[in-house]
Amino acid sequence: MKDNTTDQTLCPVARAETEVGDRWTVLVLRELFARSHRFEEIQAQTGATPQMVTARLKKLEEDGLVERRVYNKHPLRHEYHLTEKGEAFFPVLLALRAWGEAWCKSRKEGRAVNYTHLTCGKAAGLGPVCESCGEPIHRNELAAERAPKYQRERDARWEAFKASR
Amino acid sequence: MKDNTTDQTLCPVARAETEVGDRWTVLVLRELFARSHRFEEIQAQTGATPQMVTARLKKLEEDGLVERRVYNKHPLRHEYHLTEKGEAFFPVLLALRAWGEAWCKSRKEGRAVNYTHLTCGKAAGLGPVCESCGEPIHRNELAAERAPKYQRERDARWEAFKASR
DNA sequence: GCTTGTCACTATGAATTTCATAGTAATATG
DNA sequence: CATATTACTATGAAATTCATAGTGACAAGC
Structure with missing residues (x-):
């Protein structure tokens, strides 16, 4: 996605939103923080289609928030874990949770x-x-x-x- | 949008994301916090198309984050302002800014x-x-x-x- | 050794959303 | 009377999303 308003701006909010400005992405991150590391757990708890989950995890990996860890060879299976950058996103989720609890319920x-x-x-x-x-x-x-x-x-x-x- | 995973859940993050889980929405909110209250300012600074801006402002109003204020009759013109609920979103934007500054630049x-x-x-x-x-x-x-x-x-x-x- | 189950996806096509480009409507300003 | 200002709306092509179904590699039970 080429994007002159968010890729070439100094604004940190716009920069952040190119990586996490999507409902499914945030829900996937929520699951990772909730210690759901398997594909199917993430799919089940977010309610996303498998394509959505695949696409978000791939993008999160490319953006450096998530890493894959092999937990089984034959067949090759991965678990998804937060990197340091991904862990650093916690305050955002905490603030979003606070707002959601206070204003959306x-x-x-x-x-x-x-x-x-x-x-x-x-x-x-x-x-x-x-x-x-x-x-x-x-x-x-x-x-x-x-x-x-x-x-x-x-x-x-x-x-x-x-x-x- | 009927949505069994986010409308019927107790999770505040999912609830919040149905209202603000979108790049343009967050960018519009950023502009409102930056005291851009006019349609064209918001459009120019977010880089969104007018339809996108219209749609987001309308939804934000429906969700109670934004209110319209008449600043001119003949022709009827509105300014967009944050409500209490919208103002309460500030900590999320602050956290997002912090993360963006630290990890996206x-x-x-x-x-x-x-x-x-x-x-x-x-x-x-x-x-x-x-x-x-x-x-x-x-x-x-x-x-x-x-x-x-x-x-x-x-x-x-x-x-x-x-x-x- | 054959069926059933598990896990992580991929395939397909219809429905919806987004985007770029252009245009409109009401009024003020020179 | 022409141009500018402001806030949108219209249109159609392109991209994305969604629901539904299915695949491939292996393990486990009988």
Whole structure:
């Protein structure tokens, strides 16, 4: 995609959007952060078609956010993992999550995931700083726990996906 | 767009992406945060076609991020402004900017915009907390200054846009 | 040794979206 | 009365997306 407005600009937002400015791409990244490393898990949980997943993973790899790791030869099978650049995207996803929780859901729907801030042992809240201790949140100092309802939703998606094959 | 994976999920990221999961949408929001409130400014600076701008603004209005304000009757003319929900999106853009500056540009290209943290009077850095005083950054406590190179880029885009009509 | 299952995709074609180019409508300005 | 300003709309070709189906390589069970 040649693109004079985003490739040749100094604007970091435009630059970023050429790499992650797509719904499926962000959903794939969400899954990688959620430790879904296999193609089928990503496909099932994002709801994308296999072509979409293939295309996004390929582009993410080209852009340096994702790397493939062989976990099986014969047949050749890969797992997808975040690189340093991919891991660095976490604050964006955290901010997007905070906005989504605050502005895209009714109050009675609960949180999908609750984070515990491991450095202080208490609830981290929505960030960017821990609501319990005030320190900036880093992904490696976080323990995630899915709300039962959200966990069930994911389990159901996986079952539905497997059943449809 | 009926969408069983993003409309019916508890995941705030998926919810958010149905509203802002698109390159043009994010670029339009960037312009609104940059205080471009007129249709043509947005069109010129994003590089989108008028249909794209129309469609995104309409959707953003429907989703409650943007409101139209009449600034002229006869002919009827509107300006586009962020609502509270739209303003609340700022941390996402800030995080995206930080990631873009850090990972989508070569070191020798400078920053596009530098922020001064008004509460401490010093450089705010890339956030989410002020690099000078450590406090969380809020948009209304920030003064933005465009790098001369970036300002020239924007001026040139505006000139090119006007010349092409 | 043959069927069934697993995993990661690819193939196909219709439907939708995007893009470039051009044009319109209402009014102000010189 | 001609030109400029502003905010769009129209059109059709090109590209992308989607749903549905299928493939290839192997493992595991019987």
